[in-house]
Amino acid sequence: MTDPDADVGDPADADSVVEAVFDAVAATAPEIRAALPGRRVESGTENASGESVMAGDLYADELLGDALTAVDGVGSFVSEERETAVDAGGAVGEGAYAVAIDPLDGSSNLRSNNAMGTVIGVYDAPLPATGRDLVAAGYVLYGPITTMVVADEDGVHEEVIEEDDGGVSRSVVEDDLRLPEDPLVYGFGGRVPDWPDEFTAYAREIEDELKLRYGGAMVGDVNQVLTYGGVFAYPALVDAPDGKLRLSFEANPIAYIVERAGGAATDGEIDILDVEPEGVHDRVPLYVGNEGPVERLKAALD
Ligand code: AHG
Ligand code: MN
Ligand code: MN
Numbered sequence: 168m169t170d171p172d173a174d175v176g177d178p179a180d181a182d183s184v185v186e187a188v189f190d191a192v193a194a195t196a197p198e199i200r201a202a203l204p205g206r207r208v209e210s211g212t213e214n215a216s217g218e219s220v221m222a223g224d225l226y227a228d229e230l231l232g233d234a235l236t237a238v239d240g241v242g243s244f245v246s247e248e249r250e251t252a253v254d255a256g257g258a259v260g261e262g263a264y265a266v267a268i269d270p271l272d273g274s275s276n277l278r279s280n281n282a283m284g285t286v287i288g289v290y291d292a293p294l295p296a297t298g299r300d301l302v303a304a305g306y307v308l309y310g311p312i313t314t315m316v317v318a319d320e321d322g323v324h325e326e327v328i329e330e331d332d333g334g335v336s337r338s339v340v341e342d343d344l345r346l347p348e349d350p351l352v353y354g355f356g357g358r359v360p361d362w363p364d365e366f367t368a369y370a371r372e373i374e375d376e377l378k379l380r381y382g383g384a385m386v387g388d389v390n391q392v393l394t395y396g397g398v399f400a401y402p403a404l405v406d407a408p409d410g411k412l413r414l415s416f417e418a419n420p421i422a423y424i425v426e427r428a429g430g431a432a433t434d435g436e437i438d439i440l441d442v443e444p445e446g447v448h449d450r451v452p453l454y455v456g457n458e459g460p461v462e463r464l465k466a467a468l469d
Contacts, residue, residue: 182319184240184264185289185303189317191234192287193337196307196315197330199227199271199285203309207277215250215448216413223277224248227270227285235266245294245447246270247416252294252447264302265290267416267447272306273384284308284386288420295415295447298440304420306386316344316393318424346430347396350457354381354388356401356411366402369467373398373460385412389421389455393428398456400464403435410452414444418453431461435468 206222214220228248236244236255242263244253248270257263266289273283285307292300305317313328315337323344326337353373355362362370377398380391388399401412412418422432422439432439432455442451454464 187238193328194335195230196328214248221274224271224274259293265294269416272386276384282310282387283384295444298419301423304423318427323428346428350397351395352380352397353377354399361404392456398460400454403452409450412453414449414451415447418451425455431458
């Protein structure tokens, strides 16, 4: 775990703040996982994106909010489940960091008992910010086992998160996670009739080449692409040109991770990390994976 006495503000301490953020996320993972069986129902509320919120979303948001705002060096906290940023003390961009999370990504998979996870972005600028302000990003994946993928300036690694009598442990199982050279799988969100014609034509080509792996939770689908190579998309839709995924706490962290693993990520025109948001809940189309399929997608939409 980390040196709690490290004084924040020294650029060298970016690493210790990032480490403390992922310590806090790892520490909450077993508790969130254990709480899911009893929280598979709708909470009856809607979030800032106008989407219905599951009891599991609220629980994860509360637990992670408390844990992350208590981290020395976290100046503000933004969540998919909260309208506005939570002030955590400390001037973001001057030694403190802004953390953006999707507390439970793919929570519609709760009822069907499919994979879901938590997405984290650590920004060195007040939010809304571009992905170029990310200093680290990661996700927890609640699958058959609990894993955590973390990307920072040194690269991407994968950990297994476990809990025993001694507490929660983080074990690195892959210390240099790289996208495989040859794409193998694809997963495209949204309904086919809602896809623009150019995307449909591209999808038909990809369907003839790769294997369909779509599980309904971005973290699970992107983890398949990181593991086997390929492409994931939640595209612009005819009646939703900005797609569904939110830039601050879904697309930017995923783009940061996949690009550091050797892949590419675009909104259809520019690199996801260059998209300039107006608000922290802005949506953006996301196409991410091996450079080949992503470049073909950009040409197809051009
Ligand atoms: P969240 O549960 O955080 O709202 O995210 C769900 C997202 C993302 O995980 C997934 O890729 C997409 O919604 C699936 O959307 P569809 O149900 O339209 O396929
Ligand atoms: Mn999500
Ligand atoms: Mn969510």
